[in-house]
Amino acid sequence: MNIVMPEQESDAAKERIYQALLQTTPDLLYVFDLQHRFIYANDALLNMWGMSWDEAKGKTCLELGYEPWHAAMHDEEIDRVVATRQPVRGDVPFPHKDKGTRIYDYIFTPVIGLDGEVEAIAGSTRDVTERQQHEQHLQLLINELNHRVKNSLVMVQSLNRQTFATATDLGDACEKFESRLLALSNAHNVLTRENWHSADILELTRGAAAPYESDDGRRFEVQGESCRLDPRRALALALALHELCSNAVRYGALSVPHGIVRVSWERRRIEGDDWIEWRWQEVGGPTVQSPARHGFGSRLLERGLKHDLGGDVSLAFDPEGVAFRIVMPLRADVAQELR
Amino acid sequence: MKKHILLVEDESLVAMLLEDCLVELGYEVAASASNVPAALAALAREAIDLAVLDVNLGGTMSFPIADALAERGISFIFVTGYGQAGIPERFRDRATVQKPFHIRELHAALLQSQVPRLLEQQGPSPRHP
Numbered sequence: 001m002n003i004v005m006p007e008q009e010s011d012a013a014k015e016r017i018y019q020a021l022l023q024t025t026p027d028l029l030y031v032f033d034l035q036h037r038f039i040y041a042n043d044a045l046l047n048m049w050g051m052s053w054d055e056a057k058g059k060t061c062l063e064l065g066y067e068p069w070h071a072a073m074h075d076e077e078i079d080r081v082v083a084t085r086q087p088v089r090g091d092v093p094f095p096h097k098d099k100g101t102r103i104y105d106y107i108f109t110p111v112i113g114l115d116g117e118v119e120a121i122a123g124s125t126r127d128v129t130e131r132q133q134h135e136q137h138l139q140l141l142i143n144e145l146n147h148r149v150k151n152s153l154v155m156v157q158s159l160n161r162q163t164f165a166t167a168t169d170l171g172d173a174c175e176k177f178e179s180r181l182l183a184l185s186n187a188h189n190v191l192t193r194e195n196w197h198s199a200d201i202l203e204l205t206r207g208a209a210a211p212y213e214s215d216d217g218r219r220f221e222v223q224g225e226s227c228r229l230d231p232r233r234a235l236a237l238a239l240a241l242h243e244l245c246s247n248a249v250r251y252g253a254l255s256v257p258h259g260i261v262r263v264s265w266e267r268r269r270i271e272g273d274d275w276i277e278w279r280w281q282e283v284g285g286p287t288v289q290s291p292a293r294h295g296f297g298s299r300l301l302e303r304g305l306k307h308d309l310g311g312d313v314s315l316a317f318d319p320e321g322v323a324f325r326i327v328m329p330l331r332a333d334v335a336q337e338l339r
Numbered sequence: 340m341k342k343h344i345l346l347v348e349d350e351s352l353v354a355m356l357l358e359d360c361l362v363e364l365g366y367e368v369a370a371s372a373s374n375v376p377a378a379l380a381a382l383a384r385e386a387i388d389l390a391v392l393d394v395n396l397g398g399t400m401s402f403p404i405a406d407a408l409a410e411r412g413i414s415f416i417f418v419t420g421y422g423q424a425g426i427p428e429r430f431r432d433r434a435t436v437q438k439p440f441h442i443r444e445l446h447a448a449l450l451q452s453q454v455p456r457l458l459e460q461q462g463p464s465p466r467h468p
Contacts, residue, residue: 143421147395150420151350154438158356165359232397236351304351307373 011184028125029105036060039120050097070094074108080107082276086323091128095182102129147198155184163295179246180239183208187238191231194207199234200226203277205263208241212254219254224265227276230331236308237278237326243297244324252322253285259321260284267330274330276312282321342388343369347404348418349396353438357418358390360442364449373397378404382411389452391417394425405430414452418445445468 020040022029031040037058044051049064056064062071070092079089086110096102106125113119159180167173186207191201202224210221229237245254245261253259265278282288291298301315301324311328344366348354351373358368366389370381374396381387382404390408392401400404401417414458417426420438433450 040353138350146422147420150438151353154420154440155350155352155358157439158352161356162358168419232349300351304355306351307354307371308349308351310373312399 018170023335026127028106028123030123030125032078032108034082034118034120034121036075038064045125047067048094072294076181077108078121081110081121085110085112095128100143102127103132104128152184152188156181159184162299166295174190178247180242183239183242184235186217190238191234198228198230201229201234201265202280203236204229204234204238205241206243209263212245212249218262221260221262221264223263224278225267227265227267231260232272233309233328233331237296240301240305240324240326243300244322247297247322248282248285251286252288253282254283258284261288276330278326278328280324282323285321287319288317289319290324295310341365341367343367343386344379345369345381345385345387346371347390347391347392347401348397349401350393357445360445361391363442363444366449373439375399375401375403379407381406382413387413389413389449391449392417394419394421401432402427402430405433410461416452 023044025042026047028045029040029042030038030045033039037060038056039058039234041049041053041056046056049056051064060071061074062068065163066074072094075092077090080086081088087107089105089107091103091105093101094104104125105128106123108121108123109186110118111120139330159177160265163173164178167176187199187204190203190207194200203221205222205224209222211220246262248259253261260283263279264280264281265276268275268277294302298315302313305326306313309326309328311326312323313326316323345355346354346361346368348357348371353459354371354373358371361368369385370378372378372381378401382390387408390404390413392404392415394401403415405415415429416434416436418436418438419425420441421433422437425437426433426435434439434451436444436448
C-alpha cells in the first residue's frame with residue numbers, strides 16, 4: 001500500500017483513511033468473493049439499492065433482486081475475470097432507488113492473493129447517464145448541422161441554376177448571383193444571432209434594406225412592430241426583400257433620386273389564429289411597365305414564397321409603383337414570444 | 340406521354356430547382372406541395388404517376404405521404420439532406436437522392452423507381468430448407 005504514515009500509526013488509522021476514501025466517492029465500490037457474493041459495498045452502492053449492509057451482506061446479485069439476465073451477465077463476467085485475471089468493463093442500465101433507471105459504466109478487476117491466484121473481485125461503477133445524454137445531444141447537433149449545411153448547399157445550387165440558366169449577360173449574372181448569396185448569408189446571420197429559433201421581421205426588413213438606404217435614411221419608410229418569424233419564413237422573406245430591393249434599384253423607385261419605398265406590416269387575428277400582412281409599396285419612381293419576361297425574382301415572389309410562407313402573395317406592376325403584399329399565418333409558438 | 344409528378348418540398352428555392360430539373364428531364368409537375376396535408380390532398384385530386392419527396396418538411400417527416408403512395412402502388416423517390424440513415428427501414432429499398440444533387444443522379448433515381456418491384460409482387464423469396 002502506498003499510504004505514507006509514521007511507523008507507529010496503527011492499522012486502524014489506515015482503515016479510517018480507506019473508509020473516508022471509499023465512502024465519499026459518488027462511484028459505487030464493492031467486492032465479490034469467488035462465489036460471486038458481495039463482501040463489501042460502499043454507501044453509494046447501498047444508497048442506490050436502498051439497502052443496509054446487513055441486508056446485502058453475503059448475497060449474490062440474483063439474491064439481491066437483480067433481473068436474472070443482469071445477474072447472469074455479471075456471473076459470467078466474474079468468472080471471466082477469475083479465469084483470465086484481466087479486468088472486464090461494461091455498461092448497463094439499472095434502476096436507482098430514487099433516481100429511476102440510470103446508465104452505469106462498471107469495471108470488475110481481479111484482486112490477486114499472495115499465492116498469485118485471484119482471491120476476490122473488486123468493482124467500481126460510475127453513473128454515466130448524463131455523459132451519455134450529453135453525447136447523444138452532441139450527435140444530434142452534429143446531424144442537424146450536417147443537414148443545415150446540405151440544405152444551404154442545395155439552396156446555393158438553386159440560386160446558381162435560377163441565375164445562370166436564363167442569363168444572357170455573364171457579368172450581370174455573376175453579380176446577381178453574388179448579391180443573392182449575400183442576401184441568404186445575411187439572413188443566416190440574423191438567424192444565428194437568435195440561435196436559429198426565430199428572427200424579428202423588423203430586423204430582417206432593416207437588414208435587407210440597409211445596403212440600399214441613403215445616408216439621410218429617407219429611401220425606406222418602415223412601419224411595423226417587432227414580430228417573430230420562424231427560420232424558414234425568415235429566410236424566404238429575406239430573399240424576397242432582396243429581390244424587391246434589387247429590382248427597385250434597377251428599374252423602380254430606388255432608380256431615381258426622389259423615389260421611396262414604404263414597407264409596413266401589421267398583425268391580425270383571424271378566427272383565433274395570428275396572421276401578418278406585410279406590404280411593399282414603391283412611390284415616386286418612373287412609370288412601371290410590366291416586365292416582358294418573368295425572371296427569377298418574380299417567380300420567387302409569386303410562386304416560391306406562397307409555398308414557403310403558407311399564405312397568400314400578390315405582386316403588382318402598377319404604373320405608379322411596384323406593390324407586393326404577403327398575408328401569412330404566424331406560427332403560434334414563435335409569434336407569442338417576447339424579446 | 341409525360342409522366343405526372345407530385346413534388347413535395349417545403350423550401351421554395353429547392354422546389355424551384357427540382358421543378359426545373361424535372362421539366363428538363365421530360366416530366367410534368369402536376370402538383371407541388373410543401374406539407375403532408377397538401378400533398379395528400381393533391382394525391383387524392385390529381386392523377387399522379389410518380390412522386391419526389393423531401394424527407395423533412397419543416398420538422399414534419401414526409402413518411403405518411405410515402406405510405407399513401409405505396410398503398411396506391413405509385414413509385415416515389417426521396418430527396419434528402421439527412422442521408423440514408425434518416426429513412427425508416429420500410430423505405431430503405433427506395434431510391435434516394437442526397438442534397439445537393441446532380442441532375443444525372445435525379446434522373447437515375449427516377450428511372451430506378453420505375454423498375455417494377457418484382458420481389459414485392461412475388462411475395463417473400465423462398466427460404467432454403
